[in-house]
Amino acid sequence: MSSRTLSGRPVARHGWAQALVTVLGGLIVMGVVAVLGLWAAGAADLPGGSFPPVVAATVVTAVGGTVELSGDAGGLAGTEGGLTVIPLSVTLAGALVIGWGFLRPLRHRAVAGAPELAGWAARIAALWLLALLGLALAARHTFEISLGDGPLGDLGDLFGLTPVVGFSTDVPLTVLVGLVWLAGVLVVTLMVSRGAPLPAGLLRPQASVRPAAHATVRLLLVCVVIGLVIALFVAATRGHAVETFAVILLGLPNVVWLALTIGLGATWDGRVEGPFGLPMPHVLDEVLRTPDVSTLNLGTLVEHDGQKWWWLLVVDAVLLLATAFVMAASSPARVRPWQHAVHMALALALAVLMICLMARISARIGLSVLGVGDLGEGFSGQVLLKPRLGSALGLALLWGLVAGFAGALLARGARRRGGGTGH
Structure with missing residues (x-):
């Protein structure tokens, strides 16, 4: 044809x-x-x-x-x-x-x-x-x-x-x-x-939809690239290279996009039991390996592994501001800052919704003989990880509104200094 x-x-x-x-x-x-x-x-x-x-x-x-x-x-x-x-x-x-x-x-x-x-x-x-x-x-x-x-x-x-x-x-x-x-x-x-x-x-509708969609997908891909660099550094300096490459080739976006939502303030509920575990970093396994369902968020990560996890919040803020700036700079000049904020909020909320639906984990296997269940730790186990969807989406909307408005102001200032008129 x-x-x-x-x-x-x-x-x-x-x-x-x-x-x-x-x-x-x-x-x-x-x-x-x-x-x-x-x-x-x-x-x-x-x-x-x-x-x-x-x-x-x-x-x-x-x-x-x-x-x-x-x-x-x-x-x-x-x-x-x-x-x-x-x-x-x-x-x-x-x-x-x-x-x-x-x-x-x-x-x-x-x-x-x-x-x-x-x-x-x-x-x-x-x-x-x-x-x-x-x-x-x-x-x-x-x-x-x-x-x-x-x-x-x-x-x-x-x-x-x-x-x-x-x-x-x-x-x-x-x-x-x-x-x-x-x-x-x-x-x-x-x-x-x-x-x-x-x-x-x-x-005509594409003028408002495409910049937000393009910038948000770029955000997700940049997160993967950052995660890849960190994973390669870990493999080169801390050993366990084969296991690290397994995570890279099977579940790197699972880890980095989970970290993105946690940096936004989202909370995930989970549990790790038996011989199974979660991919790196190891602190995820430590936080969730408890008798009951535990919570995974910035607070629990800091509690288990120190103040360094607050960097997730800083990195998210920088990445979102850069994403909003790119979105506003590639949009028509007639789009107002509050419209950029709405576009960014909706795009980020959809991205977080996608992550919450695709990064959840539920795995269980058990073996019983003569009615005696779950004999032997090597034969039974469970991994559970699921988001608190409502709060995650609400936080994404809030972050999107703030970052979208700030990015639009930065882009407007850049256009004025550059003498551009936009699209």
């Missing part, structure tokens, strides 16, 4: 071949990141040839799919478990590649009709649907686990028990959520990219 500009000149084709390249590119990048991250985490040593299905399951969860844990050891034993976690490093890598592939055929355009954009997105979605089905069907495996020494091993030997643990995906839900994820990526890509063509009726 080809399309034409308003002047009638032909533009880049964007048909099925280009859609296939976009989808395959996203899947390959996500798969490579997942493989390297899982290898660094030690998953390559899992028994029974389970590494490829685990990779598929990781990609599935990266686009919002669900993985169900199951187990069986006859009538005398059983297992239970559940897993809800999104490896946001894998998610971010796929989103960037798919977004780039979506925009590439549309470059050098000023306007694109709604039917054209919908048709191009539909091609990508159709191929993405097939990919999701393949991944969901591949992300399932079962393998035996050793009970080892101790009470569980003795009971297993006595009754001839061989527990089998497995995982699978909810295929319909995975496909549905994966398609919603793709739609979100494509919409955000159009909103964020300054050069992406839109239907003529949306050209």
Whole structure:
């Protein structure tokens, strides 16, 4: 299929071949990141040839799919478990590649009709649907686990028990959520990219939406870059390089975006129990490894690890002011400071909402024999992390209003000193 500009000149084709390249590119990048991250985490040593299905399951969860844990050891034993976690490093890598592939055929355009954009997105979605089905069907495996020494091993030997643990995906839900994820990526890509063509009726609204969206996404990416630099420094100076690279390749945005919300004053509730834990820094694990659900915020971090954690507040303030300045400087000069404040507040609140929905963790696994549950710390555990959503969004709105207004005043002063008139 080809399309034409308003002047009638032909533009880049964007048909099925280009859609296939976009989808395959996203899947390959996500798969490579997942493989390297899982290898660094030690998953390559899992028994029974389970590494490829685990990779598929990781990609599935990266686009919002669900993985169900199951187990069986006859009538005398059983297992239970559940897993809800999104490896946001894998998610971010796929989103960037798919977004780039979506925009590439549309470059050098000023306007694109709604039917054209919908048709191009539909091609990508159709191929993405097939990919999701393949991944969901591949992300399932079962393998035996050793009970080892101790009470569980003795009971297993006595009754001839061989527990089998497995995982699978909810295929319909995975496909549905994966398609919603793709739609979100494509919409955000159009909103964020300054050069992406839109239907003529949306050209005026974009003047207020795109600067805020672009600046906020840039804020999130800058946070990831800062986190990457810190993680590489830690790996080079404090050892545990392999474990650090596992965090970088699987969950770096989980950590840095969590830190962003904590710097804004948000509170998360959580608990760590058993052999599992949270990614670096280690203080997160210490704060949450308590008998009951604990709170994670600036106050508890300072209490456990000193005053240095107040730097999160300072860094957030500087980053938000810079983000608001960039937003105001790239907006039309006619936009007033209070409008910048509203735009910044809404954009930051949406970003925090996304973080709260995607960075939460819920994982539990338990093994019982003869009705005796959770025997052995090595076989049972729980990780829980969830935000207090209302207060997090309220704080984001407040920070956005203040930073947006201050950034608009700074941008106005810069325009006056530079003699510019804006857009």
